[in-house]
Amino acid sequence: MKKIYLLYIVLISLATTSLIGCSDWTESEAKTFPESIVSDEYYAALRAYKQTDHQVAFGWFGGWSGEGAYMKSSLAGIPDSVDIVSIWGNWS
Numbered sequence: 001m002k003k004i005y006l007l008y009i010v011l012i013s014l015a016t017t018s019l020i021g022c023s024d025w026t027e028s029e030a031k032t033f034p035e036s037i038v039s040d041e042y043y044a045a046l047r048a049y050k051q052t053d054h055q056v057a058f059g060w061f062g063g064w065s066g067e068g069a070y071m072k073s074s075l076a077g078i079p080d081s082v083d084i085v086s087i088w089g090n091w092s
Contacts (some may be wrong), residue, residue: 008014060086 059082061075071077078085 048081049081054060056084057082058084058086060088 059078067073075085
């Protein structure tokens with residue numbers, strides 16, 4: 001039983017070492033993300049939509065902090081079609 005356990009440990013160690021030793025996987029590469037391209041036509045259509053008779057869209061942030069790089073905690077993550085946003089929580 002001890003020999004099987006020792007063999008298992010050796011095989012796991014070899015497999016781990018072979019995966020870690022791959023130079024292609026250990027070098028970091030810069031990623032390029034597509035830029036958000038918002039044209040003047042988009043803003044013109046948005047202004048026209050806001051001028052129409054439409055249902056008012058209301059949203060709220062609960063416990064919003066406004067810190068960090070995540071869109072879920074940023075006002076920039078709100079869709080443009082939202083008319084009113086209420087910020088609830090302990091903020092200053």
